[in-house]
Amino acid sequence: MSNDLVIKDLQANIGDKEILKGVNLTVRGGTIHAVMGPNGSGKSTLAHIIAGHPGYEITGGEIWYRDQNILELEADERSKLGLFLAFQYPVAVPGVSVANFLRAAINAHRAEEGVDPKKTAIPVAEFRKQLREGMKNLEMDDGFARRYLNEGFSGGEKKRLEILQMTLLKPTMAVMDETDSGLDIDALRIVAEGVNRLSGPEMGALVITHYQRLLNYIKPQFVSVMMDGRVVREGGPELALELEEKGYDWLRAELTGAA
Numbered sequence: 001m002s003n004d005l006v007i008k009d010l011q012a013n014i015g016d017k018e019i020l021k022g023v024n025l026t027v028r029g030g031t032i033h034a035v036m037g038p039n040g041s042g043k044s045t046l047a048h049i050i051a052g053h054p055g056y057e058i059t060g061g062e063i064w065y066r067d068q069n070i071l072e073l074e075a076d077e078r079s080k081l082g083l084f085l086a087f088q089y090p091v092a093v094p095g096v097s098v099a100n101f102l103r104a105a106i107n108a109h110r111a112e113e114g115v116d117p118k119k120t121a122i123p124v125a126e127f128r129k130q131l132r133e134g135m136k137n138l139e140m141d142d143g144f145a146r147r148y149l150n151e152g153f154s155g156g157e158k159k160r161l162e163i164l165q166m167t168l169l170k171p172t173m174a175v176m177d178e179t180d181s182g183l184d185i186d187a188l189r190i191v192a193e194g195v196n197r198l199s200g201p202e203m204g205a206l207v208i209t210h211y212q213r214l215l216n217y218i219k220p221q222f223v224s225v226m227m228d229g230r231v232v233r234e235g236g237p238e239l240a241l242e243l244e245e246k247g248y249d250w251l252r253a254e255l256t257g258a259a
Contacts, residue, residue, distance in 0.1 A: 001066040003029025010061035019045045021229035030201045037226035043208045047177040051085035082172035086162040093149040134167040156187030163194035175206045180214040192217030212244035
């Protein structure tokens with residue numbers, strides 16, 4: 001099966017408003033691919049649609065991953081296929097502890113992977129070992145696991161939890177929706193180090209961001225630029241540097257002139 005994420009002419013609306021107007025994008029398995037663009041260009045909409053958010057109307061196109069058009073799958077089925085979305089604004093779930101949430105997610109994936117039904121649940125000792133190791137790498141204290149999911153968390157704590165989920169679930173393709181949003185420089189460094197530990201042959205990443213700042217820590221091999229619901233330019237890391245230097249207006253003017 002191919003671990004490439006292939007998006008073909010994707011079109012989508014929210015209500016009567018057209019957001020995506022024919023997105024074509026290929027994220028190769030095992031690579032880091034950054035998607036940049038100004039506010040309102042459709043980047044977060046793209047991330048949510050990949051993950052299976054039900055609030056969007058798909059009016060055309062396909063998204064292929066591991067030999068399946070995932071638009072035909074529910075959100076949990078996409079997760080079990082190896083896709084993961086790190087939210088820009090993770091939601092709080094009062095009453096559900098971080099540890100219980102993570103163990104339930106791991107067990108759901110183990111069941112999908114064909115683990116012996118009698119041994120589906122991850123042993124408690126094994127889970128605790130993985131959890132503690134993951135939290136240590138992300139500079140979290142042990143009490144973090146007992147807190148309710150995202151309730152009262154700072155922006156940095158929410159983003160570290162997203163990376164902790166990635167660490168334990170081991171997706172093959174992670175979609176990171178503006179993970180740098182709301183992070184100070186120390187939290188940004190810790191989150192980026194977590195992504196860098198996980199990315200490589202076993203996990204590709206689609207990193208969505210406005211700014212070069214995040215890409216100083218997470219080094220992409222490929223960069224695509226979205227504007228007005230489409231991918232309008234593609235290149236290597238040098239494209240992100242050019243956008244950092246010049247902003248987006250020059251590209252918008254160039255595209256308008258070409259039109």
